Amino acid sequence: xxxxxxxxxxxxxxxxxxxxxxxxxxxxxxxxxxxxxxxxxxxxxxxxxxxxxxxxxxxxxxxxxxxxxxxxxxxxxxxxxxxxxxxxxxxxxxxxxxxxxxxxxxxxxxxxxxxxxxxxxxxxxxxxxxxxxxxxxxxxxxxxxxxxxxxxxxxxxxxxxxxxxxxxxxxxxxxxxxxxxxxxxxxxxxxxxxxxxxxxxxxxxxxxxxxxxxxxxxxxxxxxxxxxxxxxxxxxxxxxxxxxxxxxxxxxxxxxxxxxxxxxxxxxxxxxxxxxxxxxxxxxxxxxxxxxxxxxxxxxxxxxxxxxxxxxxxxxxxxxxxxxxxxxxxxxxxxxxxxxxxxxxxxxxxxxxxxxxxxxxxxxxxxxxxxxxxxxxxxxxxxxxxxxxxxxxxxxxx
Numbered sequence: 001x002x003x004x005x006x007x008x009x010x011x012x013x014x015x016x017x018x019x020x021x022x023x024x025x026x027x028x029x030x031x032x033x034x035x036x037x038x039x040x041x042x043x044x045x046x047x048x049x050x051x052x053x054x055x056x057x058x059x060x061x062x063x064x065x066x067x068x069x070x071x072x073x074x075x076x077x078x079x080x081x082x083x084x085x086x087x088x089x090x091x092x093x094x095x096x097x098x099x100x101x102x103x104x105x106x107x108x109x110x111x112x113x114x115x116x117x118x119x120x121x122x123x124x125x126x127x128x129x130x131x132x133x134x135x136x137x138x139x140x141x142x143x144x145x146x147x148x149x150x151x152x153x154x155x156x157x158x159x160x161x162x163x164x165x166x167x168x169x170x171x172x173x174x175x176x177x178x179x180x181x182x183x184x185x186x187x188x189x190x191x192x193x194x195x196x197x198x199x200x201x202x203x204x205x206x207x208x209x210x211x212x213x214x215x216x217x218x219x220x221x222x223x224x225x226x227x228x229x230x231x232x233x234x235x236x237x238x239x240x241x242x243x244x245x246x247x248x249x250x251x252x253x254x255x256x257x258x259x260x261x262x263x264x265x266x267x268x269x270x271x272x273x274x275x276x277x278x279x280x281x282x283x284x285x286x287x288x289x290x291x292x293x294x295x296x297x298x299x300x301x302x303x304x305x306x307x308x309x310x311x312x313x314x315x316x317x318x319x320x321x322x323x324x325x326x327x328x329x330x331x332x333x334x335x336x337x338x339x340x341x342x343x344x345x346x347x348x349x350x351x352x353x354x355x356x357x358x359x360x361x362x363x364x365x366x367x368x369x370x371x372x373x374x375x376x377x378x379x380x381x382x383x384x385x386x387x388x389x390x391x392x393x394x395x396x397x398x
Contacts, residue, residue, distance in 0.1 A: 064226045068234075071215060071227065075349045078208040080333040082276040082285055083304045085201035089277065090303040092194040099191055102184040109177040205276055209350060216351075235361050242360035243342055249318045252340040258372045259323020261297035266290075266337045266345045269354050274347045279303075284354065286335050289347045290325055293337055294370050301370045305335035312368035324369045328362035338367070 219227070242248065255263065266289060275283035280292050287305045294301045302308050308325055309332040315324060326344055328334040336346035339356065346361075347354045 064223065064230050067215075067219070067223065068227050068230050071212070072231075074208065074212045074215065076329065076333065078205065078212060078276070078350060079286065080331065081201065081205045081208050083287065083306055083333050085198065085205055085277055086285070086287060086304045087307065088194060088198045088201050090307075092191065092198055095187065095191045095194055099184065099187045102180060102187050106177065106180040106184050109180050202277075209276070212350060235358055238360040239342070239358040242364070247317045247364075248342060248359070249320060253319070253321035255322035255340075256372060258294070258297040258299055258370075259321065262293040262323050262337065263339050263345070265296040266293040266354075267339070267356075270345070270356070272354050274350055274352050274354065276350065284347045286347045289345075289354065290335050290337050299370050299372055306332045308332075308335055308368055309365070312370055315367050315369045317364070317367055320367050321369075324367050326359060326367050327365045329365060330363075332365055334362055 216224070269280070269284060269289060273283045274285060276285050277288075278284050279288040284292065287303060287308065290305075290308065291301055291303050302311050305327060309327045312325070320326075320338055322338055322340040324338045326336050326338050328336070334346075336344035336357070336359075338344050338359065342359050343356050344359050344361075345354065345356050348357070348361075
């Protein structure tokens with residue numbers, strides 16, 4: 001092979017090697033060969049997720065109805081926390097009374113124990129002093145006078161009984177004092193537990209009130225006006241439906257004398273502010289108003305709306321009469337005093353004043369009637385008539 005041909009072969013081989021080592025360019029795929037995209041059905045607009053109480057949406061992004069719903073829920077939660085606080089406060093008040101009673105009883109028992117120990121000490125000294133003398137029983141046997149011996153026997157028997165009673169009183173006083181001391185310690189422990197629970201209940205109320213205040217502070221005057229108008233419209237519609245349902249008697253029954261006094265007291269509180277945990281005289285919460293009204297009428301009823309619902313006599317709404325209590329919401333967290341004609345007087349909620357409202361301003365649970373205790377007959381000293389007094393003065397010797 002000639003040298004030129006050899007060079008041509010080497011050049012061709014090198015070119016082939018370069019071609020093989022070089023990267024192969026990517027070929028563009030024609031669009032017609034691409035798989036057509038899968039058609040997805042249009043998405044339906046999803047409802048907004050339920051609001052977390054801690055993370056409400058911005059007020060400007062929400063409807064008036066949504067704002068009213070949340071505000072009413074916050075008010076209800078606050079009132080429920082308030083009634084829980086009231087129940088704990090009432091238990092604490094009773095417990096403090098019990099602690100005071102036990103402390104007084106324990107002081108008396110300890111004084112009695114001190115007296116019993118003194119009597120027992122005197123008895124021990126007497127027995128010790130008599131050990132060097134002739135026994136009274138021996139003196140009885142040696143007595144020459146039978147009657148004197150019999151008298152001595154009575155004295156000895158009386159002394160024996162007194163000694164037995166002294167020992168018995170000492171034992172009983174020790175047992176009573178120990179038992180009362182144990183009960184007093186347990187009562188005081190319960191009082192401390194209730195006081196701590198009351199503090200937690202109070203903090204829960206304040207926390208919920210802050211949430212109400214934050215929501216109200218974030219609203220514009222226009223939104224507040226819209227909320228008030230919508231709530232009034234809802235209340236009017238609920239009242240109309242409630243009366244049309246026949247759930248309430250058409251004609252009011254006559255209130256009892258006690259019920260009339262309770263109504264007069266409640267109406268005198270109109271315009272005073274609502275304050276959670278308050279029982280008057282400057283402010284009230286819902287059950288504080290009803291319990292004080294009936295206490296003024298001479299009948300004590302439970303402090304909280306839930307206890308009023310649980311412990312008072314229930315009456316059908318068709319037999320409702322002025323002075324009865326109307327209970328609201330499934331968990332009985334609100335109460336008002338019925339005044340007749342489909343209206344109640346109530347301490348509504350934080351930020352409002354005591355007022356007269358339609359009975360259906362909240363969802364009605366039922367009604368209860370405080371049980372009036374019969375009063376003992378009034379006994380006056382018999383007085384003689386004027387004619388009798390005149391005739392008595394005219395008789396001689398009187």
